[in-house]
Amino acid sequence: MKIINSKTATIILAGVLMMSCQAKKEAVSTAPTLKSAYKQDFYIGTALSADQINEKDADVNNLIKSQFSAISPENNLKCEMIHPKWDEYTFDVADKYVAYGKKNNMFVVGHALIWHEQLSPFVLAIKSKDSLSMFMQNHISTVAGRYKGKIDGWDVVNEALNEDGTYRKSIFFEKLGDDFLVTAFKLAEKAAPNTELYYNDFNIEQPVKRQGAIRLLKKIKDSGARIDGVGIQGHWSLDGLPLKDIEESIIAYSKLGLKVMITELDISVLPVPEKLVGANVDQNFEEDAKMNPYTNGVPDSIQVKLAQRYEDLFKVFLKHKDKISRVTFWGVNDSQSWLNNWPIKNRTNYPLLFDRNNKTNKAYDQVMALKKK
Numbered sequence: 001m002k003i004i005n006s007k008t009a010t011i012i013l014a015g016v017l018m019m020s021c022q023a024k025k026e027a028v029s030t031a032p033t034l035k036s037a038y039k040q041d042f043y044i045g046t047a048l049s050a051d052q053i054n055e056k057d058a059d060v061n062n063l064i065k066s067q068f069s070a071i072s073p074e075n076n077l078k079c080e081m082i083h084p085k086w087d088e089y090t091f092d093v094a095d096k097y098v099a100y101g102k103k104n105n106m107f108v109v110g111h112a113l114i115w116h117e118q119l120s121p122f123v124l125a126i127k128s129k130d131s132l133s134m135f136m137q138n139h140i141s142t143v144a145g146r147y148k149g150k151i152d153g154w155d156v157v158n159e160a161l162n163e164d165g166t167y168r169k170s171i172f173f174e175k176l177g178d179d180f181l182v183t184a185f186k187l188a189e190k191a192a193p194n195t196e197l198y199y200n201d202f203n204i205e206q207p208v209k210r211q212g213a214i215r216l217l218k219k220i221k222d223s224g225a226r227i228d229g230v231g232i233q234g235h236w237s238l239d240g241l242p243l244k245d246i247e248e249s250i251i252a253y254s255k256l257g258l259k260v261m262i263t264e265l266d267i268s269v270l271p272v273p274e275k276l277v278g279a280n281v282d283q284n285f286e287e288d289a290k291m292n293p294y295t296n297g298v299p300d301s302i303q304v305k306l307a308q309r310y311e312d313l314f315k316v317f318l319k320h321k322d323k324i325s326r327v328t329f330w331g332v333n334d335s336q337s338w339l340n341n342w343p344i345k346n347r348t349n350y351p352l353l354f355d356r357n358n359k360t361n362k363a364y365d366q367v368m369a370l371k372k373k
Contacts (some may be wrong), residue, residue: 004125014271030318034353034364035069043071045328047264049336053097070107072263073097074338077110078118083139088120091146096178098150100241107326110151112158112200113140114184116170124171132175137187144191153196155231155263156188161201165212181216185225189222200231200263205242205249229325230256231263234313238269238302241309247316253279254323262317264330266351267309268339269294269302284343291344298350305364306350314367333358337343 011171046068055061057324064071076093083089101108114136114242126132144154160168160181165171181199188197199220204213213230219225229255232246253260271291294302299326317324331337333354340349353364 017238020099026230032368034368034372035066036257038370039069041318042324043070043326043328044068045072045107045109045326046332047072047074047111047328047330048097048100048332050076050093052332052336053093053100055100055261059358062162064332065104065353068106068332069100070109070328072111072328073110074254074331074336075118077143078112078115078119079123079139080120082143084120084122086135094147096199098147098223102150108150108193109153109326109328110144110147112155113144114180115158115170116168116172126171126175129143132171133183136176136180136183137174137223138144140184140187141191144195148192149194151192151195153198153229154188154192155200156197156222156227157184158200160206160216161204161209161212163203163206165209165215168215178219180217180331181220182225185220185227185264186223189226197226198227198229198259198261198263199227200233202233202235202264204230205232205245207245207248210245210249210252211285213350214252214256217253217258221256227258228252229261230270231261234262234265236266236267237272238267238305238309240272240301241267241313243312243316246313247320250316250320250323254320259325260323261326262324263326263328265327266274266337266339267306267313269298269306269350270339270347273343285347285348287344288289289309290371294350295348302350303362305372307366308364310353311366314370318370328336329353 038044048064048071049165051057052064053073055262073094076097082091082094098108123135126135144151150326152249159172160173162168167178176183185197186196198341199213201213203209217227217230232249250260270293273291317327327354331352333356334350334352335356337349337351340347353361354360354368
């Protein structure tokens with residue numbers, strides 16, 4: 001029998017413990033995630049805040065890198081953030097955002113070149129058609145041109161339609177007419193020729209607004225401008241998930257020869273104000289305790305209902321995975337969600353797959369379980 005002295009035993013034990021720890025790390029790193037489970041189907045994306053772009057929270061950063069294969073900027077590429085004055089641009093955070101995506105091998109989305117909201121004050125003060133046209137040319141060529149070959153897809157125009165499918169009377173429509181859409185896409189194609197170009201809007205799964213969107217998309221295509229895809233903003237609620245309309249819309253937009261994306265997915269679990277119309281960000285309602293029932297945590301019954309909604313939704317997505325290129329959640333975890341402050345401020349919502357501690361919930365489990373069936 002070979003005698004092992006205490007020093008040798010200690011070394012062996014340390015080695016065993018090291019191998020055990022390494023095995024655990026490897027098990028964690030190879031555990032299925034959203035992006036790995038859906039890798040063969042479509043990109044799984046999330047929207048990043050400035051803090052997340054700057055990697056201020058290590059836990060959130062690890063969650064983003066492990067779970068998501070595509071990113072969108074929550075606010076930092078919008079006009080008021082990136083183009084505060086006529087002759088001034090602020091690219092610091094935007095540059096870090098693009099670098100973050102490339103560093104982590106993600107599909108990088110630009111959001112959004114032309115939108116009637118979150119415009120810088122100087123744009124709203126423009127009086128003439130010629131000056132607004134010049135702004136569009138300068139803004140798109142400068143911003144899209146800076147990230148040529150770095151941003152993979154741009155939301156060129158965001159939310160140009162009313163709920164009845166007519167054109168929203170934005171500053172762009174009122175001064176330039178509906179041709180502003182064609183102009184925007186032609187400018188974007190020139191500035192970033194190898195980048196995918198999208199139209200993005202909410203409620204365009206609803207039949208009436210869908211018809212307006214189809215007219216808009218055909219107009220762009222018929223003009224000779226290039227458009228590659230359409231983003232259906234998935235801002236839905238527990239009792240307002242129109243699965244039939246969503247499926248019909250995916251099919252209808254695909255028939256136009258366009259990629260379909262679900263671009264801002266969240267499912268609110270809170271009561272919806274009666275007078276709320278779509279997802280217009282300028283709508284705000286007074287705070288009311290009855291409209292904020294889950295300040296101390298969401299009940300299991302609501303978690304179960306949310307999980308079923310997400311399962312039903314992802315079944316539709318998987319059924320049409322040949323038409324869908326990306327599904328992007330609007331936020332990484334519940335604490336980040338814009339729904340905590342819209343359309344009523346200071347609420348506690350639970351609309352995503354990760355809670356305020358970055359832990360997965362029942363909805364995550366059921367979305368992942370679909371890939372095991």
